[in-house]
Amino acid sequence: MEIVAMPFIFIYHVVRYILLTPKRILNYAYSGVLAVIDKLSRGKTSEKRSARNKAKDNEDSAIREVEALMAEQNISTAKKVNLNKEPSISFRYKIKGSQGKILNGTFEGPSADEVRLFLQNEGYEVLEVVPRKAYDIDVNIGGKFNAADLSFSLTQLSTYLKAGISLIDSVRILEKQSEKPEQRKIYQKVVYELLRGENLSTAMEKQGDKFPTLLVNMIKTAELTGDLTSVLDDMADYYTSKEETRKAMISAMTYPIIVLCIAIGVIIFILVSIVPSFVDMYRDNDAEIPAITTFVMGASDFIVNYYLFIILGLGIFVLIFIYLYKHKRGFRKNVQLIIMHIPVFSKIVIYNEVYNFTKTFASLLNHGVFITDSMEVLSKITNNEIYKELIAKTIINLNKGANISESFKGSWAFPVAAYEMIVTGEKTGQLGLMMEKVANYYQVLHKTLVKQMQSFIEPLMIAFLALIVGTILLSIVVPMFDIYGKIQ
DSSP states (O other), X not given: OHHHHHHHHHHHHHHHHHHHHHHHHHHHHHHHHHHHHHHHOOHHHHHHHHHHHHHHHHHHHHHHHHHHHHHHHHHHHHHHHHHXXXXXXXXXXXXEXXXXXXXXXXXXXXXXXXXXXXXXXXXXXXXXXXXXXXTOOOSOOOOOOOHHHHHHXXXXXXXXXXXXXXXXXXXXXXXXXXXXXXXXXXXXXXXXXXXXXXXXXXXXXXXXXXXXXXXXXXXXXXXXXXXXXXXXXXXXXXXXXXXXXXXXXXXXXXXXXXXXXXXXXXXXXXXXXXXXXXXXXXXXXXXXXXHHHHHHHHHHHHHHHXXXXXXXXXHHHHHHHHHHHHHOHHHHHXXXXXXXXXXXXXXXXXXXXXXXXXXXXXXXXXXXXXXXXXXXXXXXXXXXXXXXXXXXXXXXXXXXXXXXXXXXXXXXXXXXXXXXXXHHHHHHTXXXXXXXXXXXXXXXXXXXXXXXXXXXXXXXXXXXHHHHHHHHHHHHHHHHHHHXXXXX
8 A cells, every 4th residue: 555655745845845835935035135235234224224124024924923813712612512512313304395395305313213303393394213324425515605695685584573473483485485405404404403402503504504604693692682583684685795706706707707717728629730731731832930920839839739738737737736735725815916016906905804894893883792703703704815914913903902093003004095094983982883884885996996997898809809810810811922922
């Protein structure tokens, strides 16, 4: 077994060494530059710089410490939820619905009798409940709710509660009208927990990552204040806005991506199918080959001879990139930094992050969630490492007794207008209201910028396609003039 694994281990170390080489070179270069600067520096300038670097290092270490504590808290919370769960067994059931339709599925419970009783109370005729075999695979996996699902479900749940329907019956209605089997199973589990006396927030929390952390925390707060329907309406509006923003981005990028795919397909077709036939003709007629034609012929030969290696290389590159982006925080942060400094795209990302931050912050504050708790929730729902650091810095400043605005002062990732609105909200005691206004303002800016980008990219992609195809056609046509001259 070890002999079989040796080539794979060797490849792993080679790939790891290649990936770490640029980092080592940059570290050595950076250290050398710092050493030269230190030698050239004199007196107070060097002392001020070292003091500044020391303060920056202390701040970075404090931010990392806060992030580590928040990660530990998330782990302890997840462990606490798991400890509160009773040991359960997975069962395979066969039931008959109200219309005589036979349904099969799986459910977790402490015993077969309890699962059978639960299904009977749900109005089903239970035909069979047996423990799942080791090879029994549940195809209804996933079931994570996206913004569109949550927008619809929360609106429906709020409507049912306002109509006087009990919470358990309202969730049952959501279960029966759900078209996705995996989500129907989640609603069944929520109903099961509610029947056992759990709160809605606890029932949702026990489903793992199926429901967003923000929604669970907001419902937990609503249960304390007794204003569940209002929170459900606000959350429905929140997820509706997020879905609209997501659709606007998809709509803006759909056309350019389609044009780019067509362009690549046309270019590859020309290089693989058309160019080789002209190459043979030029060679038979001893035509003079200009540089542009030589380059296109070389590209054509390279694609024809090495297309398998090209596809394999691109696939490996994409897989490595996705793996590093998902699992390596430093790599993810660097990629986000690069994107956030690209013209046009930088503003789109920043406006979207500011909108999400302020919209969520406003919802939390307006429903009585403490500022420190709000920051912890905000750190969990954002995937942008730059804003996670800003939030961690905010938590540090709050523990020191400073204002929230101190963390965002002078930050390139947080617009001045948004910062001034935070300062105004702190001074007037209406931070939640100010955050709502900031969210609405940057949502409009984001939508406008996305539309402008769409209008800008469309002609740019057409021009790019015309340039590439025109260059290839020119490389084909130019040698024909030499052949025509020889014939004359």
